[in-house]
Amino acid sequence: MSKSPKVWFLAPEVAPFAKTGGLADVAGALPCALKKLGVDVRVGLPFYGMVRDGNFPVRKVVEGLEVPLGDRILQGDVLETATNEGVPVYLFDRKGFFDRDNLYGTPDGDYPDNLERFAYFSRAALLFAKKAGFHFDVVHCHDWQTGLMPAYLKTLYSTDPFFSRVASVFTIHNMGYQGLFPADNLSISGLPASEFHPEGVEYWGNISLLKAGILYADATTTVSPTYSQEIQTPEFGMGMDAILRKRSADLYGILNGVDYNAWDPATDPHLAAHYGPGDMGGKRSCKHDLVNETGLDQRLMARPLFAMISRLAAQKGCDLLVQIAEDVLRLDAGLVILGAGENKYQQALVELGQKYSGNMAVRIGFDESLAHRIMAGADMLLVPSMYEPCGLTQIYALKYGTVPIVRATGGLDDTIEQFDPDSGTGTGFKFVDYDANAFLRQIKEALRIYDSKGAWAQVVKNGMRADFSWAESAREYVLLYEKVRQRYQSKITRGV
Numbered sequence: 001m002s003k004s005p006k007v008w009f010l011a012p013e014v015a016p017f018a019k020t021g022g023l024a025d026v027a028g029a030l031p032c033a034l035k036k037l038g039v040d041v042r043v044g045l046p047f048y049g050m051v052r053d054g055n056f057p058v059r060k061v062v063e064g065l066e067v068p069l070g071d072r073i074l075q076g077d078v079l080e081t082a083t084n085e086g087v088p089v090y091l092f093d094r095k096g097f098f099d100r101d102n103l104y105g106t107p108d109g110d111y112p113d114n115l116e117r118f119a120y121f122s123r124a125a126l127l128f129a130k131k132a133g134f135h136f137d138v139v140h141c142h143d144w145q146t147g148l149m150p151a152y153l154k155t156l157y158s159t160d161p162f163f164s165r166v167a168s169v170f171t172i173h174n175m176g177y178q179g180l181f182p183a184d185n186l187s188i189s190g191l192p193a194s195e196f197h198p199e200g201v202e203y204w205g206n207i208s209l210l211k212a213g214i215l216y217a218d219a220t221t222t223v224s225p226t227y228s229q230e231i232q233t234p235e236f237g238m239g240m241d242a243i244l245r246k247r248s249a250d251l252y253g254i255l256n257g258v259d260y261n262a263w264d265p266a267t268d269p270h271l272a273a274h275y276g277p278g279d280m281g282g283k284r285s286c287k288h289d290l291v292n293e294t295g296l297d298q299r300l301m302a303r304p305l306f307a308m309i310s311r312l313a314a315q316k317g318c319d320l321l322v323q324i325a326e327d328v329l330r331l332d333a334g335l336v337i338l339g340a341g342e343n344k345y346q347q348a349l350v351e352l353g354q355k356y357s358g359n360m361a362v363r364i365g366f367d368e369s370l371a372h373r374i375m376a377g378a379d380m381l382l383v384p385s386m387y388e389p390c391g392l393t394q395i396y397a398l399k400y401g402t403v404p405i406v407r408a409t410g411g412l413d414d415t416i417e418q419f420d421p422d423s424g425t426g427t428g429f430k431f432v433d434y435d436a437n438a439f440l441r442q443i444k445e446a447l448r449i450y451d452s453k454g455a456w457a458q459v460v461k462n463g464m465r466a467d468f469s470w471a472e473s474a475r476e477y478v479l480l481y482e483k484v485r486q487r488y489q490s491k492i493t494r495g496v
């Protein structure tokens with residue numbers, strides 16, 4: 001077969017340009033890993049206010065791109081920038097759509113015009129590639145915001161020679177966000193009414209963009225092998241398990257990697273001191289720095305410091321965190337929380353932080369730099385998720401010598417191995433039942449190991465030596481791109 005596939009990589013958030021969670025980290029790092037493997041990859045995302053405020057060097061490459069939306073033709077601009085590794089990044093601007101305070105909505109709810117915004121982005125991305133003559137073989141799109149792209153390729157553009165041999169890969173980062181809109185908005189999506197049925201975009205009387213991505217893409221992936229199995233069961237499928245089982249032959253679980261250029265305590269520019277497995281002195285300085293920055297009691301320098309860095313949503317096990325917080329403090333340990341999200345969790349945590357100031361520090365908000373300092377300064381990271389497609393913070397924690405205590409679900413189960421003091425193997429602590437007592441038992445087990453210094457040094461070292469860099473997973477994506485492209489290549493050779 002011919003050279004590496006050309007990939008048009010479309011995501012609703014891409015680090016460092018715009019980020020609300022792990023998808024941005026993945027969409028920032030995977031294209032760079034693909035480029036290293038020789039793939040011609042270009043990235044597209046909306047030109048949000050957050051991107052504009054980042055002051056990245058940009059240049060306008062298209063003015064007044066015409067994009068049909070419902071019965072209107074909208075115009076928007078396309079700007080170009082690049083990642084540090086030289087991957088081209090295209091930013092889709094449209095007056096009134098993306099220049100807002102947030103990406104998808106406010107704490108009170110989603111923006112009411114999200115269907116317009118992301119249908120526009122999806123269609124503009126395809127039309128721009130055609131206008132710019134970017135002859136891509138595969139569109140790789142992510143989460144519900146881009147779910148219409150595979151559907152457009154299979155319907156609106158299936159007979160357009162520019163698109164007719166383009167294959168699509170759709171990656172699910174979270175089944176909990178399904179892109180649901182009322183059925184009478186179908187015309188905004190631009191899809192023909194004939195696609196509104198249970199084998200198409202219809203989902204319990206609504207339109208679901210997540211379902212569109214799953215059903216119309218040539219292959220669907222998710223971000224860990226375990227989650228790819230879990231979502232085919234009613235417990236984790238969020239109502240779409242039957243659809244996923246039906247597509248199981250084209251469903252792949254490819255574990256996320258992490259970007260050690262951005263997350264390595266030996267080079268991290270956010271830290272007060274640097275360190276690595278051979279020289280841990282800097283970690284103590286980072287703990288000291290964090291204790292000072294968060295106003296915690298100096299006494300905690302001699303006691304374990306637990307941390308959590310997370311969206312504050314039910315998915316992340318915030319209920320368990322609130323339930324066990326006081327028990328952890330009673331064990332003479334400290335707690336640092338950085339998070340933003342649902343009001344009820346924010347309030348409960350802030351109240352605890354006020355009651356136990358000195359022992360528990362709570363920071364509400366999104367603070368990339370502080371996230372790095374917590375990762376380095378804490379002794380243990382808590383990730384008690386109800387479900388977790390992959391999870392990245394536990395993988396970052398390993399590299400920072402911050403031992404993860406996780407619930408054995410999804411990617412958490414795939415990336416963390418229970419520490420066994422007898423053999424000295426393992427990288428963290430895991431509990432199975434979604435239950436505060438089960439969580440607390442593993443916290444106590446971690447504390448027991450922490451107090452027996454030799455074993456603690458071993459679990460820390462095991463984690464720091466683990467390698468979750470992107471290279472291997474990026475190769476799996478390239479194999480998948482080749483596979484889906486082949487279907488269309490054979491179409492050519494058969495003269496279809």
Ligand code: ADP
Pocket residue numbers: 020021022023025309310311338339340365366367368371390391392393394
């Ligand atoms: P998810 O994508 O479900 O939120 P992940 O573990 O995959 O979970 O990724 C979360 C990413 O977002 C990590 O890079 C983490 O450091 C970051 N993050 C989460 N909450 C915050 C916050 N309040 N401030 C800064 N970074 C955060």
Ligand code: GLC
Pocket residue numbers: 021022023026173174223256388389390391392411
């Ligand atoms: C989602 C998931 C998280 C995953 C991230 C990146 O936000 O909740 O588990 O790590 O996407 O794939």
